[in-house]
Amino acid sequence: GENVEQHPSTLSVQEGDSAVIKCTYSDSASNYFPWYKQELGKRPQLIIDIRSNVGEKKDQRIAVTLNKTAKHFSLHITETQPEDSAVYFCAASPGYKLSFGAGTTVTVRA
């Protein structure tokens, strides 16, 4: 099955700086890569996703990049704000079964 590894496990950034989270996957058949954000005590929510037919996608301050050859994808958050503090999960799927990374706890320091 698919195995997703996520780094780093924790990330502390100064407000206004950028944050980057990286994930690798094992199954070359995976073609859907979503990112979920989970605020403390809340449910995970989709923030952005990318499919294998594109290499990059942006939505305001967040962007995802995908390198299918190397089997890795990344989340970039620019101009971080306190409300970006949360746990972020990457995931990969060749079909309906999403495999999640272990999560990155992002703390934005004021």
Add this chain to the structure above:
Amino acid sequence: GAGVSQSPSNKVTEKGKDVELRCDPISGHTALYWYRQSLGQGLEFLIYFQGNSAPDKSGLPSDRFSAERTGGSVSTLTIQRTQQEDSAVYLCASSAGGRQGKEELFFGEGSRLTVL
């Protein structure tokens, strides 16, 4: 309802007891998932229901775990003879089901299970 609803939100039980966790998906969503989230871990896939198809139970960790979905809507996850390692947050998610999983999952707030 407005979103995925799960109950109970918290459950404390003694080792060896059975527990049932309930999930009420978004109306009209044909796909339903159960995931388990242990402290400091990612979301571990447990089981997937899609419409009237046979469920994918490949993620269930042991035969003490079972799940059903009645009438294509409400789902119940049952854990028999609970063990301490079953302590986790059990998350249910639903999706519209039209894109074979490549679509947004809407999660419930989870059921936190503590086995003493």
